[in-house]
Amino acid sequence: MVFVPMPSFAKQEQEAPGLELARQAVKAERKTTTADHSQFKALQQAFASGPEISKACMSCHTKAADQLKKTLHWTWLDPNSPKNNQKGKAGYSLNNFCISANGTHDHHCNECHIGWNAEGKKAEIDCLRCHGQKKINWEEAFEDYEYFMESNDPEEKALAKEVQAEIQEAAQSVGRPTRKNCGSCHFSGGGGDGVKHGDLDPSLINPNRQLDVHMGYDGRDFECIRCHTTIAHRVAGRIYGTPASKTRQSLLEHDLEPKIMCESCHSDKPHKSSGKMNDHTDKVACQACHVPKIAKILPVQTWWDWSKAGKKKDGKPYDIIGPFGKPVYQSTRGETRWEKNVIPKYLWFNGSIQGATAKDIIDPSKLVKLAWPDGNRNDKNARIFPFNIHSGKQPYDTVNKTMVTPLLSGGQGYWSTFDWKDSIERGAKYLNLPFSGKIDFVETAYVFPSTHMVAPKEDALECSQCHTRPSSRLANLTGFYMPGRDRLKFIDIAGWAIVLCSFGGIVLHALGRIFTNGRKKEE
Amino acid sequence: MHSMKMITTYLYSRYERFWHWLQMALIFLLLITGLEVHGLYSLMGFEQAVNIHNFVGITWLIAFAFFVFWVFTTGEWKQYVPTTKKLFAVIRYYSFGIFKGELHPVPKRKGAKHNPLQRLTYLSLAAMLLPIQMVTGVFYWTYNSWETWGLGFLSLKVVALIHLAGAFFILTFIIVHVYMTTTGHSIFAHIKAMITGWEEIEEGVEIEDWEKASRKQFSETVS
Numbered sequence: 001m002v003f004v005p006m007p008s009f010a011k012q013e014q015e016a017p018g019l020e021l022a023r024q025a026v027k028a029e030r031k032t033t034t035a036d037h038s039q040f041k042a043l044q045q046a047f048a049s050g051p052e053i054s055k056a057c058m059s060c061h062t063k064a065a066d067q068l069k070k071t072l073h074w075t076w077l078d079p080n081s082p083k084n085n086q087k088g089k090a091g092y093s094l095n096n097f098c099i100s101a102n103g104t105h106d107h108h109c110n111e112c113h114i115g116w117n118a119e120g121k122k123a124e125i126d127c128l129r130c131h132g133q134k135k136i137n138w139e140e141a142f143e144d145y146e147y148f149m150e151s152n153d154p155e156e157k158a159l160a161k162e163v164q165a166e167i168q169e170a171a172q173s174v175g176r177p178t179r180k181n182c183g184s185c186h187f188s189g190g191g192g193d194g195v196k197h198g199d200l201d202p203s204l205i206n207p208n209r210q211l212d213v214h215m216g217y218d219g220r221d222f223e224c225i226r227c228h229t230t231i232a233h234r235v236a237g238r239i240y241g242t243p244a245s246k247t248r249q250s251l252l253e254h255d256l257e258p259k260i261m262c263e264s265c266h267s268d269k270p271h272k273s274s275g276k277m278n279d280h281t282d283k284v285a286c287q288a289c290h291v292p293k294i295a296k297i298l299p300v301q302t303w304w305d306w307s308k309a310g311k312k313k314d315g316k317p318y319d320i321i322g323p324f325g326k327p328v329y330q331s332t333r334g335e336t337r338w339e340k341n342v343i344p345k346y347l348w349f350n351g352s353i354q355g356a357t358a359k360d361i362i363d364p365s366k367l368v369k370l371a372w373p374d375g376n377r378n379d380k381n382a383r384i385f386p387f388n389i390h391s392g393k394q395p396y397d398t399v400n401k402t403m404v405t406p407l408l409s410g411g412q413g414y415w416s417t418f419d420w421k422d423s424i425e426r427g428a429k430y431l432n433l434p435f436s437g438k439i440d441f442v443e444t445a446y447v448f449p450s451t452h453m454v455a456p457k458e459d460a461l462e463c464s465q466c467h468t469r470p471s472s473r474l475a476n477l478t479g480f481y482m483p484g485r486d487r488l489k490f491i492d493i494a495g496w497a498i499v500l501c502s503f504g505g506i507v508l509h510a511l512g513r514i515f516t517n518g519r520k521k522e523e
Numbered sequence: 524m525h526s527m528k529m530i531t532t533y534l535y536s537r538y539e540r541f542w543h544w545l546q547m548a549l550i551f552l553l554l555i556t557g558l559e560v561h562g563l564y565s566l567m568g569f570e571q572a573v574n575i576h577n578f579v580g581i582t583w584l585i586a587f588a589f590f591v592f593w594v595f596t597t598g599e600w601k602q603y604v605p606t607t608k609k610l611f612a613v614i615r616y617y618s619f620g621i622f623k624g625e626l627h628p629v630p631k632r633k634g635a636k637h638n639p640l641q642r643l644t645y646l647s648l649a650a651m652l653l654p655i656q657m658v659t660g661v662f663y664w665t666y667n668s669w670e671t672w673g674l675g676f677l678s679l680k681v682v683a684l685i686h687l688a689g690a691f692f693i694l695t696f697i698i699v700h701v702y703m704t705t706t707g708h709s710i711f712a713h714i715k716a717m718i719t720g721w722e723e724i725e726e727g728v729e730i731e732d733w734e735k736a737s738r739k740q741f742s743e744t745v746s
Contacts, residue, residue, distance in 0.1 A: 282667065502695045502698045
């Protein structure tokens with residue numbers, strides 16, 4: 001009678017087609033370079049400033065600046081959003097961390113802009129931020145160099161030479177971006193390690209495969225750019241409302257697709273052909289099961305309440321450090337909460353994230369979703385996806401019903417003045433936004449898709465972590481029937497009632513037979 | 524209780540017995556795994572329960588095809604033709620007569636295995652309940668193909684709930700069915716018959732015409 005293959009009984013040696021495909025996609029040897037940058041004359045000159053180094057880079061890489069300046073990494077503007085309400089850090093986008101970059105006028109935010117100083121897009125491109133393999137304190141190095149060079153003391157002149165040698169060595173140590181390069185901004189966004197994503201933090205600079213099966217040094221040891229493939233400095237990835245990939249194609253179908261989706265390498269049939277798992281890939285994103293938890297090593301910030309900011313002790317701002325050695329209160333920022341081993345929240349996601357801007361009208365009676373995934377169950381492109389949700393409270397304009405954009409850093413920012421109205425007014429001016437002068441605080445939420453920290457397959461979710469009640473991970477997703485999670489109480493009650501009645505019936509019948517037969521024997 | 528002389532007769536063929544016990548095993552496995560999939564308990568884990576349920580379900584489907592072939596080619600289907608003749612007498616017997624030590628109004632005899640109540644029960648089971656379980660089960664299993672098959676209008680909830688309701692009916696059937704095996708002339712007589720094929724029946728009870736599976740078959744088997 002055994003006609004149907006049943007691998008859970010008969011262990012087949014056959015591998016999942018998607019796994020085989022993925023192995024082949026990364027089989028080729030690592031790319032090697034044909035250039036030793038320390039041999040280049042352009043990089044052997046004395047550099048007195050960062051822009052001089054970039055100029056040297058561009059004397060050979062003549063198109064690099066043109067390419068880079070068109071990318072989101074430089075513009076901080078979403079090219080696919082309307083000009084009058086443009087999204088992006090340099091546009092009107094908001095979050096519930098440092099709220100707004102005030103059109104790149106907040107110098108603190110600009111620290112992550114890839115220019116040589118905090119002047120935002122007015123600065124010269126800093127090639128080494130992404131390509132430098134040797135990190136030095138550039139600001140200090142150039143200051144020291146300038147100071148010692150101006151001196152007439154031969155000892156200090158020698159020191160200047162030493163500093164310059166250090167600068168040159170760093171300038172010559174260039175290569176493709178590593179996890180460390182990307183992570184210098186992406187692991188520490190929001191003003192600190194692990195503030196933002198939950199699936200991106202400095203633990204990924206040197207992860208083991210338990211933390212991330214692709215990036216682990218004892219796993220595949222992928223750099224970020226292994227998946228975030230790059231064409232002309234344009235790094236593959238989602239840009240606000242624009243999905244990282246609009247098609248769900250594997251490299252087999254289209255060999256020039258960026259490797260940005262799981263399916264690019266693993267295909268949409270990543271599991272062994274039998275069983276129900278491959279049937280899930282139309283509605284459940286790979287990440288939903290394979291990123292079972294985030295913030296596995298370092299904590300992630302989950303809450304930031306700006307309304308509590310501004311308290312002082314003896315007239316001075318103060319900090320309170322909580323568990324994990326992370327601040328739970330700072331006068332400058334308010335109350336924050338941190339968590340480790342966070343279980344993501346599951347939402348329908350079609351690849352777009354709808355972000356709010358400082359121009360959008362909000363409804364302060366509800367939770368204000370500053371970034372929220374697009375898609376629902378009926379959306380063909382939407383799948384269930386894990387998210388890290390960062391919540392908090394932040395100021396809004398009670399008259400205009402808009403979120404406000406306080407200037408934080410600098411001598412006139414909130415962190416120095418602790419004056420909400422003044423800092424908001426200054427921030428609004430940079431963006432040409434109206435401000436009524438009246439504020440209150442509203443609860444907000446901001447999502448990050450959890451797509452990194454992919455667990456080894458033995459740590460992936462069990463079926464029963466979703467197909468269960470009442471503790472299903474998908475308990476919040478309604479409108480569809482899920483075996484093991486859902487039931488119609490009526491059927492269950494009626495079903496058991498029939499079963500119990502029949503059981504009761506036979507017990508009575510049996511008792512009746514025993515009793516009457518007994519009586520007969522007595523006669 | 525019984526004054527009549529008992530004789531043994533070969534009532535259930537080898538295939539019939541094999542089919543009965545195979546089906547029992549399959550239904551048992553399907554109930555155990557199905558109720559786990561429904562979230563009633565955690566025994567072997569959801570994944571394993573689903574895999575076994577699907578595997579056993581398809582095995583049953585294939586085995587059932589053989590049963591259908593058998594039932595039609597052997598003429599056994601006539602044993603399942605429903606009748607109201609003596610139906611109420613049988614109901615009356617199980618409701619009252621059995622307590623007074625009365626004789627079964629339609630005892631088993633060669634060529635007439637099923638009393639009218641059994642005919643009705645087994646027919647509804649084999650022709651209705653089990654096919655409903657199979658059809659809903661196959662739909663449940665092929666959920667992902669509905670769109671491409673143009674069956675997008677189906678609702679998994681409805682399919683699942685019909686399948687579940689069917690399971691409750693089958694469970695109810697099993698409880699009553701197993702109990703009814705004890706109502707023979709001894710507690711285990713019927714079960715023994717389904718194992719060995721030989722049933723003890725009362726000598727000399729005539730088979731009425733309407734009960735005969737087929738005249739041909741009857742004359743053949745008797746002679």
